[in-house]
Amino acid sequence: DAGVIQSPRHEVTEMGQEVTLRCKPISGHDYLFWYRQTMMRGLELLIYFNNNVPIDDSGMPEDRFSAKMPNASFSTLKIQPSEPRDSAVYFCASSPRGEDTEAFFGQGTRLTVV
């Protein structure tokens, strides 16, 4: 397996524009996580899915953020409208099952909102 695949790797957009980040998890993994990493706040869990169902989105900062997982092989994180404070590295990760298994991270999307 190629691992967790995220696209794009880099995104630069203007404030107010819609941004969509994409993730393909490892086949067979039941859990998918979206994280945001910044210098100030470290690694924050935004939302996670189990078998394509969103379980906990309490980490999503505002209604401007939304995430979907229409099938087991694809997830999106959308920001609309984007703001400069959304600038960060966004990671997608997947894991095969429950709490005793490690997560496999994608390479991240570096988002810059100007």
Place this chain on the structure above:
Amino acid sequence: AQSVAQPEDQVNVAEGNPLTVKCTYSVSGNPYLFWYVQYPNRGLQFLLKYITGDNLVKGSYGFEAEFNKSQTSFHLKKPSALVSDSALYFCAVSGGSYIPTFGRGTSLIVHP
């Protein structure tokens, strides 16, 4: 609630010397503990984990970690540091809830 503390933002060590990156945790129930490494412009990579059994866990790249239940610690160690070990290291815990909780990370700098 579960939490992880990495008390050092940065650890400096000379190449060839032993290294320790500290982690303490708080969780209700039995802890599952993990270490990850992040190289620049990359995602986190799994290094090792403690689930049950032997308190000394061995992982990738010569790293090991010791689970200490009485001190609620899970420190990462390596007998002889390499310059290429320089990276950001994250400790994580789950067990109280499925969602893994990550520490803020410790930057390891190995000097030649």
